[in-house]
Amino acid sequence: MSLRFALLAILRVGPLSGYDLQKQFSQSVGHVWHAPDSQIYPQLRKMEAEGLIQGEDQARGERGTRRVYHMTDAGEAAYKAWLEAPAEYQRVRDPAHLRAAYLENSTPAAARAFLHAHIAQWEGELAQFQGQIDQIDTMTSTMLNRRLEHTPPAERERAIAYKRFAYEGLVERAKVEIAWAQRGLELVGRLDAG
Amino acid sequence: MSLRFALLAILRVGPLSGYDLQKQFSQSVGHVWHAPDSQIYPQLRKMEAEGLIQGEDQARGERGTRRVYHMTDAGEAAYKAWLEAPAEYQRVRDPAHLRAAYLENSTPAAARAFLHAHIAQWEGELAQFQGQIDQIDTMTSTMLNRRLEHTPPAERERAIAYKRFAYEGLVERAKVEIAWAQRGLELVGRLDAG
DNA sequence: GACTCCATGTAATCAGTTACATGATTAG
DNA sequence: CTAATCATGTAACTGATTACATGGAGTC
Numbered sequence: 517m518s519l520r521f522a523l524l525a526i527l528r529v530g531p532l533s534g535y536d537l538q539k540q541f542s543q544s545v546g547h548v549w550h551a552p553d554s555q556i557y558p559q560l561r562k563m564e565a566e567g568l569i570q571g572e573d574q575a576r577g578e579r580g581t582r583r584v585y586h587m588t589d590a591g592e593a594a595y596k597a598w599l600e601a602p603a604e605y606q607r608v609r610d611p612a613h614l615r616a617a618y619l620e621n622s623t624p625a626a627a628r629a630f631l632h633a634h635i636a637q638w639e640g641e642l643a644q645f646q647g648q649i650d651q652i653d654t655m656t657s658t659m660l661n662r663r664l665e666h667t668p669p670a671e672r673e674r675a676i677a678y679k680r681f682a683y684e685g686l687v688e689r690a691k692v693e694i695a696w697a698q699r700g701l702e703l704v705g706r707l708d709a710g
Numbered sequence: 711m712s713l714r715f716a717l718l719a720i721l722r723v724g725p726l727s728g729y730d731l732q733k734q735f736s737q738s739v740g741h742v743w744h745a746p747d748s749q750i751y752p753q754l755r756k757m758e759a760e761g762l763i764q765g766e767d768q769a770r771g772e773r774g775t776r777r778v779y780h781m782t783d784a785g786e787a788a789y790k791a792w793l794e795a796p797a798e799y800q801r802v803r804d805p806a807h808l809r810a811a812y813l814e815n816s817t818p819a820a821a822r823a824f825l826h827a828h829i830a831q832w833e834g835e836l837a838q839f840q841g842q843i844d845q846i847d848t849m850t851s852t853m854l855n856r857r858l859e860h861t862p863p864a865e866r867e868r869a870i871a872y873k874r875f876a877y878e879g880l881v882e883r884a885k886v887e888i889a890w891a892q893r894g895l896e897l898v899g900r901l902d903a904g
Numbered sequence: 905g906a907c908t909c910c911a912t913g914t915a916a917t918c919a920g921t922t923a924c925a926t927g928a929t930t931a932g
Numbered sequence: 933c934t935a936a937t938c939a940t941g942t943a944a945c946t947g948a949t950t951a952c953a954t955g956g957a958g959t960c
Contacts, residue, residue, distance in 0.1 A: 517947080518805045525812050535911050548808050550801035555948065557913055580956050582911060599816045603824060604805045605831050607744035608880075609920090611712045611798045614742050617876035618719050620861075620868040622793045630797055637799050667814075674814040674901050681897055682811035685890040686802075692886050696879040703875055707868050711919085729939050749920065751941055774928045776939060803948090 531586035
């Protein structure tokens with residue numbers, strides 16, 4: 517249910533084609549809400565049917581077309597309502613911690629492999645999130661700059677601060693996961709030796 | 711896809727009816743992989759059809775029956791295979807951090823409400839996880855004790871250590887979320903004042 | 905002419921949520 | 933006899949994944 521709002525957040529800054537939107541998406545909000553294009557295109561159609569956005573076919577070359585979407589007032593209202601409503605929380609459903617709870621049934625080798633993979637996984641995420649923060653700090657984030665062009669100077673500081681804040685949370689989470697898995701490796705070592 | 715393994719992990723210790731399984735589930739693995747009974751009953755039927763478990767109807771009172779499931783060799787093999795296979799990782803899809811990334815579009819009041827709710831949410835989770843750790847430490851966890859009865863004494867230490875380790879990870883995660891949201895409240899205060 | 909990028913989908917399937925639905929047993 | 937708990941589902945729907953499918957535009 518959040519996908520539509522993630523899309524609205526991007527479209528809010530200015531009209532985009534499905535393709536361009538999807539690219540913007542994967543480089544920005546996609547870090548915090550993943551969606552493949554096969555989900556985005558139908559979702560845009562659905563949102564158009566509901567009146568949240570409006571699409572127009574534009575000519576492209578001789579025969580090609582592309583559909584450019586812009587936000588409607590209803591879309592703006594829905595976005596605002598989402599911002600005021602309490603956030604949804606999903607019930608925990610965590611494959612990694614599930615596995616961890618039954619690590620005693622694994623061989624030490626498999627336990628180590630699992631924990632190393634966990635570290636690798638979260639180091640990948642960490643690098644992504646950290647990269648975003650670096651882009652924010654150096655003002656080299658194209659998506660943020662596009663956004664800032666459309667926000668009054670007085671509110672730019674706020675926009676930057678909150679964007680950074682969101683990514684800081686993700687960075688911290690990634691670090692905790694890595695530290696936890698590292699303690700896990702030590703635990704495997706102790707139990708394996710003793 | 712992990713649900714079946716969570717169910718197998720419980721069934722592995724001994725046969726249970728769907729109802730008892732579901733209760734054991736919600737008090738143990740359910741903390742790390744939520745599933746309502748409306749998902750568990752059909753899943754058990756499905757696993758039976760696939761030969762991972764075997765169910766038998768037992769009489770209960772005069773007319774009532776209940777279906778008691780036990781694990782098959784195929785189920786045991788599937789469980790072992792899961793333990794050796796690399797863990798699945800889901801793509802990030804985090805409503806709270808998505809909201810956080812667009813907090814500049816909220817009013818300060820809505821931003822505060824969101825962050826307070828985030829803290830409340832994770833304090834609830836934290837209490838649950840911490841409660842589990844306390845039960846492990848005081849050996850008052852019925853589910854863990856049931857499990858330990860069926861594990862050779864030499865391996866009990868391992869079982870306890872890994873169980874605790876899994877919950878420690880969840881506790882740390884909850885604490886990070888709370889700390890992050892608290893920093894968020896300070897940030898709202900600073901931006902609101904300045 | 906081949907390759908890359910632009911551009912947009914559909915179809916099948918699976919996993920999970922919500923709501924509805926039913927009835928039997930047991931303890932007070 | 934009434935309430936709690938035991939016991940088990942189905943149905944409709946939403947959201948997400950995977951795979952398949954197509955074709956134009958620009959460039960080397």
